[in-house]
Amino acid sequence: MSRFYVEKNIAIGAAIVLSLSLARAADDLPKAETILDKYVEVTGGKAAYEKHHNEIAKGTFEMAAMGIKGSLTSYRAEPDKSYTETDLGSIGKVREGSDGKVFWQLSAMMGPHLREGSEKAQAQLAGTFNAELRWRDLFKDAKTVGVEQVDGKDCYSVQLTPAEGSPITQCYDKESGLMVKQTMTLQSPMGEQTVNSFATDYRKEGGVLMPHKLKSSVAGQEIAITFDSFTFDTDIAADTFAVPDEIKALVKK
Amino acid sequence: MRLSSGAILAAALCGWSLAQPALTPAERQLNVDSFEQVWKTVRDKHWDPKLNGVDWQAVHDELRPRIEAAASMQEARDIMSEMLKRLKQTHFGIVPGEAYKELKQKDDNGKSNPSDGDPGLDVRLVDGHALVTFVTPGSPAAAKGVKLGWEILRIDGKELAPGLAKVRAALGSAMLAELIETRSVIERMEGPIDETVEIEFLDGNDRKVTLTLGRTGPRGTETVFGSLPPLHFWVDAHKLQPDIGYIHFNMFFEPEAVEAAMKKTVAECRDCKGFIIDLRGNPGGVGGMAMGLAGWFTRQSGLVLGTMYLRGASIKFAVFPRPNPFDGPLAILVDGCSASTSEIFAGGMQDLKRAHVFGTRTAAAALPSMFTKLPNGDGFQYAIANYISEGGKPLEGIGVTPDREVKLTRHQLLEGQDPVLDAAVSWIHGQ
Numbered sequence: 121m122s123r124f125y126v127e128k129n130i131a132i133g134a135a136i137v138l139s140l141s142l143a144r145a146a147d148d149l150p151k152a153e154t155i156l157d158k159y160v161e162v163t164g165g166k167a168a169y170e171k172h173h174n175e176i177a178k179g180t181f182e183m184a185a186m187g188i189k190g191s192l193t194s195y196r197a198e199p200d201k202s203y204t205e206t207d208l209g210s211i212g213k214v215r216e217g218s219d220g221k222v223f224w225q226l227s228a229m230m231g232p233h234l235r236e237g238s239e240k241a242q243a244q245l246a247g248t249f250n251a252e253l254r255w256r257d258l259f260k261d262a263k264t265v266g267v268e269q270v271d272g273k274d275c276y277s278v279q280l281t282p283a284e285g286s287p288i289t290q291c292y293d294k295e296s297g298l299m300v301k302q303t304m305t306l307q308s309p310m311g312e313q314t315v316n317s318f319a320t321d322y323r324k325e326g327g328v329l330m331p332h333k334l335k336s337s338v339a340g341q342e343i344a345i346t347f348d349s350f351t352f353d354t355d356i357a358a359d360t361f362a363v364p365d366e367i368k369a370l371v372k373k
Numbered sequence: 374m375r376l377s378s379g380a381i382l383a384a385a386l387c388g389w390s391l392a393q394p395a396l397t398p399a400e401r402q403l404n405v406d407s408f409e410q411v412w413k414t415v416r417d418k419h420w421d422p423k424l425n426g427v428d429w430q431a432v433h434d435e436l437r438p439r440i441e442a443a444a445s446m447q448e449a450r451d452i453m454s455e456m457l458k459r460l461k462q463t464h465f466g467i468v469p470g471e472a473y474k475e476l477k478q479k480d481d482n483g484k485s486n487p488s489d490g491d492p493g494l495d496v497r498l499v500d501g502h503a504l505v506t507f508v509t510p511g512s513p514a515a516a517k518g519v520k521l522g523w524e525i526l527r528i529d530g531k532e533l534a535p536g537l538a539k540v541r542a543a544l545g546s547a548m549l550a551e552l553i554e555t556r557s558v559i560e561r562m563e564g565p566i567d568e569t570v571e572i573e574f575l576d577g578n579d580r581k582v583t584l585t586l587g588r589t590g591p592r593g594t595e596t597v598f599g600s601l602p603p604l605h606f607w608v609d610a611h612k613l614q615p616d617i618g619y620i621h622f623n624m625f626f627e628p629e630a631v632e633a634a635m636k637k638t639v640a641e642c643r644d645c646k647g648f649i650i651d652l653r654g655n656p657g658g659v660g661g662m663a664m665g666l667a668g669w670f671t672r673q674s675g676l677v678l679g680t681m682y683l684r685g686a687s688i689k690f691a692v693f694p695r696p697n698p699f700d701g702p703l704a705i706l707v708d709g710c711s712a713s714t715s716e717i718f719a720g721g722m723q724d725l726k727r728a729h730v731f732g733t734r735t736a737a738a739a740l741p742s743m744f745t746k747l748p749n750g751d752g753f754q755y756a757i758a759n760y761i762s763e764g765g766k767p768l769e770g771i772g773v774t775p776d777r778e779v780k781l782t783r784h785q786l787l788e789g790q791d792p793v794l795d796a797a798v799s800w801i802h803g804q
Contacts, residue, residue: 187599210596211659212629228632229661231668231693309675309691339686340418340757369696 152262152278155292160252162297164328169250172326172352173198179332179347181206192345201361202247217361218247224367232366239307241284258282265289270300270318286312298322298329306338313338325350396445400749404449407747408440411453411467411755414745415460420684420758427459446470450751463770464742468752490566490588495654496525496558497708498551499781501541503533503558505574506786513587520577522786527573527583528561551709552656552736564588577787596626598659610634613649613794617801618642618699621651625658625714628665635669639699647702647801650718653732653793657713660690660741666718667692670703670727678721679762681741690717702804703728704797707773712736717760720773724764730775731797737772 160166174197181190190208195201203217216225223235223243235243245251245258255262261281268277268291275291282288291301299319306313315338319331334345363371396404412433415424436456443449450467457465493512496503503525508515525533540554562570566588573583593607606627613619618638622631642648648670663678671694678690705719705728716739722728740756747753761767777800779793 183599210598210627212627212632227628228665229628229659230665231695233693309677309689309693311680311687311689313686313688339688340683366696370694 149264149266150276152264152280153256155264155276155278155297156252156255156262158297159292159299162329163252163322164324166253168327169253172250172328174249174353174356175326176351176354176356177347178349179345181208182344182346183341184344185342195356195360196247196249197356197361198249200244200247200249203360215364216243217363218243219361219363220247222363222367222371223247224363226364226366232364232370233309234367234370237307238285239309241282242307245282245285255280267294268301273300275300299331326352396443396449400446401441401443403749404443404446405437405440407449407749407751407753408437408453408456410747411753412456414753414755415457415465418684418755418757419460420682420756422684425460425462427461432456432459446749446751449749453751462740462756464738464740464754464756466754467747468754470750470752489564490590491559491563492519492570492572492586492588493592494519494525494559494562496555497654497710497781498537498554498558499783501534501537502783503537503555504781504783504786506781509589509592512589517584517586519574519584519586520787521789522577522783523582524575524783525558525572526575526581527571528558529571531561533558533561552712552738555654555710566590593623598626606630608634610638612638612641612645614798616644616646617798618645618648619651620649621653623655625655625660625662628659628662631662632665635666639669639695639697642699645699645701647704647798647804648699649704649706649794649797649801650728651706651794652711652715652719653706653708654710655712655715656710656736657715657717660714660717663714663718663721664690664692667722667727668695669698670700670722671725672698672700676725677763678717678725679760679768681758681760683758690721702801704800705730706793706797707732707735707775708793709733709736711773712738716768716773717762720762720764720766720768723773723776724762729777729797729800730773731777731779731800732775732793733778733780734774735768735772737768737770739768739772 160169174195177194179192181192182188188208188211190206192204192206194204200220201218204215206214208214212228214225214227218224223240225233225235248254248258251258259280260283263279264276265279266277267274269275270291274294276294277289277291280288280290285307286305288302288304290299292298293300301319302317304315306315315336317334317336319334321332322329323332330347330350332347336343336345412429416429436452440449440452443452446469450469453467457467493509493514494505495507497506505519505521505523505525508519508521527533536557537554540557541550562572564570569585569587571583571585573581576582591605593605595603596606597603604624604626606622606624608620608622608627608630610620618641620634620638650666660681667676667678671692674694676692678692680690681688703722705722707715707719707730711719712735716735716737719728719730719735723730739760741758741760742754742756745753759767760769777796779796781792785792
């Protein structure tokens, strides 16, 4: 499982930009590692995370302004395998995934897409199982950059810089320690898009507190993802993470 | 979506002559509220924060006293329309509430629902004349022997020419005019399946023929996309000749159906001399499908059809190459009823020099726009983004100019010819 799962879902779509409050002097702010480690602790603890080796999440996808609704199923497994299928009805299915080496997206609407370069690095990061425990490996730098307000509550803004690609900023509620907002620059051949996502409705699943609602905004579009169920450590069919033939054909090139 | 907007605009034009009753204080307030909603929406949603250089606050302050004093619905609409005209951009407009009613009840009896059925005819305006360009096989029109090239003179006793002239006069030379005029004719033929429509034609011998035609359900299968009303989608893909692949679909919806048709046709067409994509009459739909369709015709990664500019964001219409794409000559057929995603695809492929475009200039209606209802019951259309094709030109207001302009003629239609398709076939064979 991964709180960084948020990144993966926002790749599909959606920008409520909340104003930053005045940043405090760096000396007044807790260190990033303190905030990130606290997150693991308040959501269940390292042991609870490590107990799980794969995850199936099911939920819904909605772009209310356009009246578009769909279902979403996501499979994830150690160390960085993933497969997500979003069924958007008449728009068709949007599939994306990785076997840990090849990162891809496939839809009837846009065709097959092999993720490369910084886009691949971003997908790899998002696909890492239990990324919360591995932030020291995944990011070359993490620093607390200020205090922001989300829904009227203060949160610590932590900037995480990966080895490749642009930094990600995540905001952690001062009181609860839960991550409530994430801002990132989505990389794709369609250009760079700033994405703001808000995580709410934290509830325990498999011993770990997980956000069940994600609201993202990108390029004027708002997307709401609601998770209805999580299943852990089941036998996921071996071919779930297999690279589709259309993508294999592109890899061979 | 364009189809709907064209229909609404066409109906709107019909509504302009309605008498205007005096307004109650509540209605006046609703007009003021509508004015404010329009003004704020443009301020907040227009892709250009500078609003095309217009001092929007000054426009508000100038017109607000006038909307407060507006004595009729028409006067209120005129004031809101004047505000939008200051932007000097298309796809911003006020649609009278009567227009929505007009679409739902075609005549005074209020019995018709234009989405129920049609006699099985497609029509294009050629030099101001409504000519039959397609007769659906097995339809009531086919059963009664309606032929290509026949001109439609009257529908249910009402002469067509004066109405078309009125629409044309109101729209001027705007490229969208052809789309709106065409839709206005088609909608007059639509109605309940259990009712008939009487159409007077000018046949191939220039004789007036009046036929009473039944109606059949719209061609294709029903599809639902978001908040739009149900639409009917069809796709027709086959080998046009032993050596040319051909695909024609009526809207950019149902991506999986289009993908399946493309997959089959491209696979069967490995040795074809060329491929034709027929976008005539296609009003657009899901913009992303332009990218997916382009991917069937290139092996090159990194290509872009164009860029959509929203406020604070831009989206490139990137092309994702399919495995084993078709490498031969590609012809795209368009006309004045090809709009939106059709223009994005045709214009982009033309700019990339991957396709040769045949037909007449497209509708020039490529701004992504939205419709919303105002407090006073009127409709409000507003664009949310600008779109620039890869060649650097905006499609909005300009459209796609074919590499080879080919116009339909009544004579050729009566002969059973399709000069646009014929030109594309000839070009492919010459490659």
